[in-house]
Every structure is written in C-alpha cells, then in structure tokens.
Amino acid sequence: MSIDTTNIPEQIIALKRRIHEQCPNITEHFRELETILAEEIDSIESASKRGESVIPEIAFSDIIANQVDDTTIKSVKRRGAVVVRNVFTKEQVSLWYEELERYLETNGYFEQDDPELDHYFSDLKTDRTQICAVYWSKPQVEARQSPNLAQTRSFLNRLWNYQENGTQYFDPDRECTYVDRVRMRQPGDTSLGLSPHIDGGSIERWLGDNYQQVYRSLFSSNWKSYNPFNGAFRPEVEGIDSPAVCRAFRTWQGWTALTKQGPGDGTLQLIPTTLSIDYVMLRPFQEDVPEDMLCGAVEGRAQAITDEWHSLLLRGLVSIPKVNPGDTVWWHPDVVHAVEHEHQGSNVSSVLYIGSAPKCDRNVRYLERQTQPFLEGRSAPDFAPEDYEIAYKNRASLEDLTELGRRQMGFNKAS
Numbered sequence: 001m002s003i004d005t006t007n008i009p010e011q012i013i014a015l016k017r018r019i020h021e022q023c024p025n026i027t028e029h030f031r032e033l034e035t036i037l038a039e040e041i042d043s044i045e046s047a048s049k050r051g052e053s054v055i056p057e058i059a060f061s062d063i064i065a066n067q068v069d070d071t072t073i074k075s076v077k078r079r080g081a082v083v084v085r086n087v088f089t090k091e092q093v094s095l096w097y098e099e100l101e102r103y104l105e106t107n108g109y110f111e112q113d114d115p116e117l118d119h120y121f122s123d124l125k126t127d128r129t130q131i132c133a134v135y136w137s138k139p140q141v142e143a144r145q146s147p148n149l150a151q152t153r154s155f156l157n158r159l160w161n162y163q164e165n166g167t168q169y170f171d172p173d174r175e176c177t178y179v180d181r182v183r184m185r186q187p188g189d190t191s192l193g194l195s196p197h198i199d200g201g202s203i204e205r206w207l208g209d210n211y212q213q214v215y216r217s218l219f220s221s222n223w224k225s226y227n228p229f230n231g232a233f234r235p236e237v238e239g240i241d242s243p244a245v246c247r248a249f250r251t252w253q254g255w256t257a258l259t260k261q262g263p264g265d266g267t268l269q270l271i272p273t274t275l276s277i278d279y280v281m282l283r284p285f286q287e288d289v290p291e292d293m294l295c296g297a298v299e300g301r302a303q304a305i306t307d308e309w310h311s312l313l314l315r316g317l318v319s320i321p322k323v324n325p326g327d328t329v330w331w332h333p334d335v336v337h338a339v340e341h342e343h344q345g346s347n348v349s350s351v352l353y354i355g356s357a358p359k360c361d362r363n364v365r366y367l368e369r370q371t372q373p374f375l376e377g378r379s380a381p382d383f384a385p386e387d388y389e390i391a392y393k394n395r396a397s398l399e400d401l402t403e404l405g406r407r408q409m410g411f412n413k414a415s
C-alpha cells in the first residue's frame with residue numbers, strides 16, 4: 001500500500017509511455033469524453049443560472065420508509081452528491097450546537113495558540129482555518145453514533161457495488177467511525193476558502209497499483225464502462241503519508257449541518273458530476289502536457305483542479321443548496337469540491353464532519369489507531385497532534401458510547 005517516492009518524474013514518464021502503448025486511441029477517448037462532459041457541465045451551469053440546484057435531495061424519512069425512487073438514485077450516482085434532509089431534529093441540533101459552543105468556550109479553545117496549519121493544502125488557496133481541532137466533544141460523539149446517521153450511511157453505502165462473486169469489499173451496514181473535526185466559520189471570514197480539489201491523494205491515483213486497478217477501464221477501449229461506485233480495490237488504494245491525508249477508506253465524505261447555511265455563507269461547493277474523475281485521470285495524457293507531469297498532482301497533496309488544466313470542469317463549480325440544522329451533505333470521494341472564499345452571511349456556519357467509513361480491513365486497522373487517542377483525549381490519528389482536549393472538561397468518554405457507538409469505535413470486536 002505504499003508508493004516509491006524516490007523517482008516520481010521517471011515513474012510518470014514510464015507510466016505515460018505504457019498507457020500510450022496500451023491505449024493508442026487515448027486522445028480520441030478524451031475528445032469523446034470532453035464532448036459528453038461539456039454537455040453535463042452546460043446543464044449544471046444553466047441550472048445554476050436559473051437558480052436551481054442539480055444536487056439531488058432525499059428526505060431521511062424516505063430512507064427509513066424505503067421509498068427513495070430509482071430516478072433519485074440515478075441522479076445521486078450521476079452527480080456523486082446528495083443532500084439528505086432532516087436526519088436530526090432542529091431541537092436536537094440546537095442542543096448540540098449550544099453544547100459544542102460551551103465546550104469550546106469553557107475549555108478556552110479560542111484562546112489557545114493558533115493551531116499549526118497542515119501543509120497538505122499548501123498549494124491551495126487557504127489561510128488560517130476556522131476548523132476547530134476538537135474530536136471528542138459529546139455532540140460529535142452523539143451524532144456519530146446516532147442510529148439515524150447509521151441508517152443514512154447504510155443506504156448510501158448500498159449504492160456502491162460492495163460485493164461481487166462471493167467477495168465482500170466492505171460491509172455497507174457496519175461503520176468504523178472515522179473521527180474528524182468541526183467547522184465554526186464566523187460571518188465575514190475570508191480565511192477558510194479552499195480551492196477546488198479532490199481528496200484521497202493525487203499522484204497515487206496514477207502510480208498506485210490498487211488505484212490503477214480502480215481506474216483501469218478508463219485506459220482501455222471501453223472507457224465508458226468505468227463505474228465510480230465499484231468497490232473493488234477501493235479499500236486498499238495507496239496513500240502517501242502526509243498530514244491530513246485520510247488513511248481510512250471512505251465511501252462518502254460528508255457533514256452534518258449544525259446551523260442554517262447556503263450559497264454565500266462560506267459553505268461547500270461541488271462540481272456535481274462523477275465524470276470529473278474520468279477527465280482528471282485522462283487529462284495528463286494529452287499532447288499539451290509535459291511528459292513528467294500529472295496535471296495538478298503533487299506528492300503528499302490533494303489533487304488540485306486548476307484553470308490551467310481543468311478549465312472545462314471549473315465551469316461546473318456550484319455551491320450546495322441552502323441546508324438547515326439537521327440536514328446532511330454527502331459527496332463521493334472522487335468528486336471535486338471547494339469551500340467558498342468568503343462567508344458573506346450573518347450567522348456562524350457550523351458543521352460536524354462525519355463521512356462514511358464502512359467496515360473493511362483497512363478501516364478496522366484505522367480504528368485500532370484511534371482507540372487510545374479517544375481514551376486519552378488526543379487528536380484523531382490522521383490529524384496534527386495538537387492534543388488540545390487532553391485536559392478539556394466534559395469531554396466524551398467510554399461511558400458516553402452506546403452499544404452501537406462502542407461497536408463503531410471498535411470496542412466490541414466480537415459483536
């Protein structure tokens with residue numbers, strides 16, 4: 001699961017030669033893809049101009065009642081993103097938000113030294129973040145272990161091909177809690193903006209053996225058969241160790257809204273099409289790209305989506321629709337996303353980062369790394385080791401975990 005990082009330019013040159021031999025028509029494939037993608041981007045742009053959102057929405061109650069229709073499911077797969085409404089009640093979320101604010105204030109979070117910035121995003125346009133490096137407040141723990149979220153994740157995980165021919169790639173109904181932080185973005189803030197990117201590494205997508213398997217059909221004559229929801233090889237894709245690179249396997253990145261937020265409120269932006277990754281993967285093999293370059297890919301960094309190489313895609317960047325407290329937002333791990341540069345609204349835009357990391361060997365291994373930090377109040381293992389919460393009052397402990405929570409955190413291995 002690792003990549004030799006000693007001679008990356010040579011590896012890229014060798015890869016490109018091999019791919020050109022294996023797929024001599026790659027330029028024609030790319031042109032064909034460009035035509036299809038341009039139509040997709042046009043439709044996103046025109047909907048956006050009409051003030052409409054192309055990002056599908058599902059009511060949590062429809063998930064529970066098992067009545068999400070096929071058209072919506074198709075749309076979720078096409079867009080690689082979805083808003084699930086009313087997963088939590090406004091009353092519940094309002095209590096969580098108050099408690100989270102109290103937790104940060106009474107423990108002096110905002111009086112601490114500036115949290116050290118990680119360098120993962122250092123090529124992206126960002127400054128001091130307004131993401132709070134707390135992992136173990138009771139609201140976070142309660143939200144993560146809530147049965148409502150478990151049902152939502154289970155539904156979303158089942159949109160993937162999670163098993164084939166007797167092999168199960170992951171268990172869609174069992175979560176391995178991937179602990180992350182919270183966003184508390186103040187009105188007027190201009191420091192949290194994040195340029196468009198894809199997480200899950202960059203050069204790894206071309207140079208890693210498992211990643212090559214994930215994307216192999218894109219480099220064949222049958223490139224249209226590529227299925228972004230095929231779980232084969234995904235749980236074991238390579239990652240170059242770097243601060244803030246996710247070492248777990250996530251089927252969906254996501255967050256739960258604690259406050260109302262919409263376009264202009266410093267919120268999430270997406271390029272809502274799963275065709276983006278086809279474009280990003282094939283782009284470096286075109287004639288205008290230097291032979292040792294993978295456009296926007298730099299070792300140990302997120303995959304940047306840039307005007308220089310991906311201008312067609314960038315026309316499709318749209319803000320997510322307005323969400324209310326208790327709504328959740330989800331996007332496929334290959335979907336391009338960004339954060340609005342400026343928060344022009346009047347309320348704090350706050351979210352709990354909670355994605356979906358279903359049970360597989362990789363995520364079970366990650367849980368083992370996360371147990372001790374939980375018990376001691378240290379930072380979660382994928383993040384900078386600031387360990388602010390060690391001495392925090394009212395931090396969640398083992399007693400705050402429900403039976404489901406214990407299982408998701410890896411404490412009840414047998415069950």
Ligand SMILES: [Fe+2]
Pocket residue numbers: 197198199337
């Ligand atoms: Fe990201």
